[in-house]
Amino acid sequence: MEASPKEMTMEMEQETRETIFAESDGALPLWEIASVVLSFLIAEWMVLPFAGNSKLVAAFPLSLAFALMFFSHRAHHETAREIGWRLDNFWQAARLLILPMLAAAILIVAIGLMKRSLRFDGQQMLEWALWLPLWGLMQQYVLQGFVNRRAQLVFGRSWKSLLLVALVFALLHLPNPWLAFATFLGGLLWAYVYQRAPNLIALALSHALMSMLLACSLSTSTLNSLRVGIKYFG
Amino acid sequence: MEKVVAPRVKARLTNFLIAKSIIEALFVGALAVGFYLTAFTPFFHGTLDLADARHVAGWVTNRADPQSHVEVQLYVDGHFAGNRTADLSRPDVKASGRAVDEHHGFVFDTPPLPAGQHEARVYAVHMSGEGQRRTLQIVGKPLVFNVSASEAKEKTTSNSPEGL
Numbered sequence: 001m002e003a004s005p006k007e008m009t010m011e012m013e014q015e016t017r018e019t020i021f022a023e024s025d026g027a028l029p030l031w032e033i034a035s036v037v038l039s040f041l042i043a044e045w046m047v048l049p050f051a052g053n054s055k056l057v058a059a060f061p062l063s064l065a066f067a068l069m070f071f072s073h074r075a076h077h078e079t080a081r082e083i084g085w086r087l088d089n090f091w092q093a094a095r096l097l098i099l100p101m102l103a104a105a106i107l108i109v110a111i112g113l114m115k116r117s118l119r120f121d122g123q124q125m126l127e128w129a130l131w132l133p134l135w136g137l138m139q140q141y142v143l144q145g146f147v148n149r150r151a152q153l154v155f156g157r158s159w160k161s162l163l164l165v166a167l168v169f170a171l172l173h174l175p176n177p178w179l180a181f182a183t184f185l186g187g188l189l190w191a192y193v194y195q196r197a198p199n200l201i202a203l204a205l206s207h208a209l210m211s212m213l214l215a216c217s218l219s220t221s222t223l224n225s226l227r228v229g230i231k232y233f234g
Numbered sequence: 235m236e237k238v239v240a241p242r243v244k245a246r247l248t249n250f251l252i253a254k255s256i257i258e259a260l261f262v263g264a265l266a267v268g269f270y271l272t273a274f275t276p277f278f279h280g281t282l283d284l285a286d287a288r289h290v291a292g293w294v295t296n297r298a299d300p301q302s303h304v305e306v307q308l309y310v311d312g313h314f315a316g317n318r319t320a321d322l323s324r325p326d327v328k329a330s331g332r333a334v335d336e337h338h339g340f341v342f343d344t345p346p347l348p349a350g351q352h353e354a355r356v357y358a359v360h361m362s363g364e365g366q367r368r369t370l371q372i373v374g375k376p377l378v379f380n381v382s383a384s385e386a387k388e389k390t391t392s393n394s395p396e397g398l
Contacts (some may be wrong), residue, residue, distance in 0.1 A: 028244060035251055042258060050265040052363055060261060075243045078282055190258050 028152035032072055033168065036146060040172055044229025069146045076149075084200035085144040089152035092201035096193045101206055104185075105108030105213055112217030119215055129211050139198060143169055143187065144194040144203060157195045165191035173228045182214060273369050278304065278358040280320075281334065285354035285377035287385040291331075291341040293324045294358050294373045300334045305359040308342045308374060311352050315345045317359070349386040353378050 039061040051057040073083065080086075112118035147168050151161035169187030172179045190203050215226060222231055239247075250312040280294025294304045324339035340356070354377050356369035377384065381389075 028247065032247075032253055035254055039254075042262060046262055046265055047239065050269040052366075057265070061258060064257060068250060068254055072247060075247045076239055 026154040027045075027210065029153040031148050032068065033150050033164070035068055036065045036142065037168055037171065039068075039119070040142075041229075044172070044231075046230075048230045065142075068127045069142070069157070072150075078149070081105060083141070083149070084194065084203075085145075085197040086199060087201065092200050093193055093197035093199035096197055096200060097206045100189050101210065102188075104210060107215045108210075108213050111144045115219065117219040117222070118217050125212065125216070128208075130209055132190070132208035133204050136211065137204035140194075140200050140203040140207055142188065144198070145200055148191050148194050162191045162195070164187055173187060175230050175232050176224055176226070178223055179226060180216065182210075186210060199202070260354055273307055273360070274364045274371060275360055275362075278360070278373065280304075280338070280358070281374035282354065282377050283354050283374075285379045286344065287379070287381045287389065289341055290344055290354045290356065290377075292337070292356060292373060293327045293339045294356075295318045295327070295333045295358065296358075303337065307357045307359060307370065308341050309355045309357065310345060310347065313352050314320050316342050318342065320358075326338045344389075345387045347381045347386060349383040351378060351380055 043058045047054065047058040047061075109118065133171040141229040143165060148161065148165045151164045155164065166184045166187030170184035173179045173183045188206070190206065194203060211226075215223065255265055275296075275298060277296055277298035278294060278367050279297055280292060282290070282292040284291045290310075294306060296302050296304050303319045305317060306320050307317040309315060315347060318340055320340040321337045322339035322341060323336050324333075325336045327333045327338055329334040342356075344354075356373045360369045361367070362369065
């Protein structure tokens with residue numbers, strides 16, 4: 001039985017759509033990255049001036065970003081283990097992290113000593129030790145578990161994907177110049193390590209340790225209390 | 235690392251991205267409109283009735299809170315010249331049905347001005363953002379008025395400390 005003209009048109013439309021998707025394989029992951037980054041930028045830059053300190057309003061674009069990431073993982077058949085929610089390669093990732101972290105730590109402490117801004121407040125550090133690893137885990141999941149993986153779909157395991165991840169990380173820390181610079185360098189390191197040993201827990205601990213060291217070594221005014229987005233100005 | 239993603243799944247992902255973009259555009263639009271309505275409330279209503287060398291007067295109400303008394307600021311030639319609460323009696327405003335009570339009038343003493351043409355503007359002050367923002371909205375239309383040489387001299391003399 002011959003297909004009706006309407007059915008033929010629909011089939012042709014379907015073929016055209018499939019051809020478009022096949023030809024634009026790089027565009028979709030880049031769009032996914034841009035979409036997630038945009039949600040975070042909306043939360044950082046739009047919610048505070050327009051809706052005050054409402055965490056509920058800020059949660060809306062972030063929820064959309066997480067929904068997209070979840071949906072995308074399912075579409076790409078990615079397992080939690082592949083994304084980096086695992087422990088078996090923890091030491092492999094830790095080994096890759098230890099030397100650059102040590103070098104960065106020495107540099108940060110040296111700057112703190114030179115600028116006489118080094119300070120250790122036990123109570124404050126205890127508070128940071130409780131929430132910074134979780135905060136780091138969330139950021140590393142978005143940055144590596146999603147952005148890095150999508151960047152690799154486009155550029156493979158190359159300097160281009162590392163650069164894209166680092167730039168995204170720095171962009172989300174603007175307009176704080178020192179933090180943007182530090183996160184660019186940190187982003188490069190963590191993206192490099194993730195591409196060789198995808199382990200989010202090791203990266204989250206590294207993230208927490210480096211953030212704590214940065215906050216203890218550089219003055220509050222230099223880092224502007226680690227404020228980013230529109231909060232930086234107030 | 236890449237696994238084969240069926241075109242239909244890609245299509246769904248694309249649709250999801252489009253839907254997310256639309257929702258975010260609406261969200262940002264709603265934030266902007268909400269901010270505009272909060273910061274620049276459209277509920278102030280009033281007029282600037284008189285401006286001369288002696289007084290600047292008018293009335294203003296807040297339809298969102300009809301019994302409240304609006305804070306107003308006077309600017310002459312773009313310079314701040316005083317502020318007060320619009321709570322003076324204006325029976326005509328109540329009689330015309332523009333306010334629930336008559337206490338929504340304001341009168342400013344015009345500051346000493348040189349002879350010539352001047353412009354008076356009165357703004358209603360609106361607080362928002364838990365007191366973090368203050369916005370000014372013009373009451374009625376600006377009024378242009380003239381100060382004669384004799385009025386200018388009289389005003390300067392009356393404002394000078396005695397003995398000078």
